[in-house]
Amino acid sequence: MNLIIMGAPGAGKGTQAQIITDKLGIPAISTGDILRGAIKEGTELGRAARSYMDRGELVPDDIVIGMVKQYLSSERCKNGFLLDGFPRSIEQAESLARLGVKIDAVLAIEVDDEKIVERMSGRRVCPGCGASYHLKYNPPKTPGRCDRCSAELYARSDDNPETVRTRLATYHRQTEPVKKYYAGQGLLITVDGNQAIEEISKIILDALSRLGSKNDTDKK
Numbered sequence: 001m002n003l004i005i006m007g008a009p010g011a012g013k014g015t016q017a018q019i020i021t022d023k024l025g026i027p028a029i030s031t032g033d034i035l036r037g038a039i040k041e042g043t044e045l046g047r048a049a050r051s052y053m054d055r056g057e058l059v060p061d062d063i064v065i066g067m068v069k070q071y072l073s074s075e076r077c078k079n080g081f082l083l084d085g086f087p088r089s090i091e092q093a094e095s096l097a098r099l100g101v102k103i104d105a106v107l108a109i110e111v112d113d114e115k116i117v118e119r120m121s122g123r124r125v126c127p128g129c130g131a132s133y134h135l136k137y138n139p140p141k142t143p144g145r146c147d148r149c150s151a152e153l154y155a156r157s158d159d160n161p162e163t164v165r166t167r168l169a170t171y172h173r174q175t176e177p178v179k180k181y182y183a184g185q186g187l188l189i190t191v192d193g194n195q196a197i198e199e200i201s202k203i204i205l206d207a208l209s210r211l212g213s214k215n216d217t218d219k220k
């Protein structure tokens with residue numbers, strides 16, 4: 001399956017992406033994780049992206065689209081993928097379509113803005129595998145260490161309340177219209193993200209399983 005997961009910053013995209021891709025055996029491609037990796041390695045891509053990310057704005061399309069194109073053409077995506085954090089604008093959605101990539105479903109996690117700042121201030125992420133934890137809602141088994149790879153967790157610099165507000169505004173202005181774009185193609189599956197992590201995963205996996213059965217029937 002070729003999937004996209006959408007939602008405001010902190011809606012729980014990365015958390016759900018990990019659960020879904022573990023279950024379906026497909027890779028999760030997070031543009032935010034790739035960009036943070038590039039910054040850490042000090043590459044040209046990272047240097048070009050950094051100031052936009054620090055301000056909570058979108059990194060220019062030419063940088064991000066080229067990056068996604070390269071990942072999607074790799075061998076590991078040949079049996080499907082889940083895109084997390086892309087597309088984030090109508091222009092990006094249109095370029096994805098121009099690449100000839102067929103999307104099976106777009107999952108949109110809806111969370112009230114008031115909840116987002118609390119989620120971000122308690123978020124801790126793994127620099128190794130990108131896993132996302134929360135001090136209160138999803139703590140790691142050993143405080144400060146990733147359950148999956150034992151790396152030391154850190155708080156993202158763009159998770160401070162001021163940058164979070166800019167990121168939310170960027171989301172409402174540039175990314176939310178993408179939901180309508182995919183709804184028009186009959187691909188949008190909306191999920192209430194104000195529930196517990198396990199509840200949300202169950203709803204998503206049930207919806208994807210129904211979609212898989214429907215696609216199999218349609219093929220016959």
Ligand code: ADP
Binds near residue numbers: 015
């Ligand atoms: P995104 O990838 O959309 O930015 P994350 O998956 O990193 O969001 O989640 C943001 C923060 O909220 C993390 O600290 C995560 O542990 C926490 N979180 C994710 N889903 C839920 C949920 N359903 N309820 C409470 N906290 C959640």
Ligand code: AMP
Binds near residue numbers: 054
């Ligand atoms: P995320 O990890 O998804 O919260 O993304 C962190 C930051 O990376 C965003 O605030 C943007 O600055 C940048 N970013 C991630 N994905 C994209 C994208 N598809 N288009 C533009 N900028 C992006």
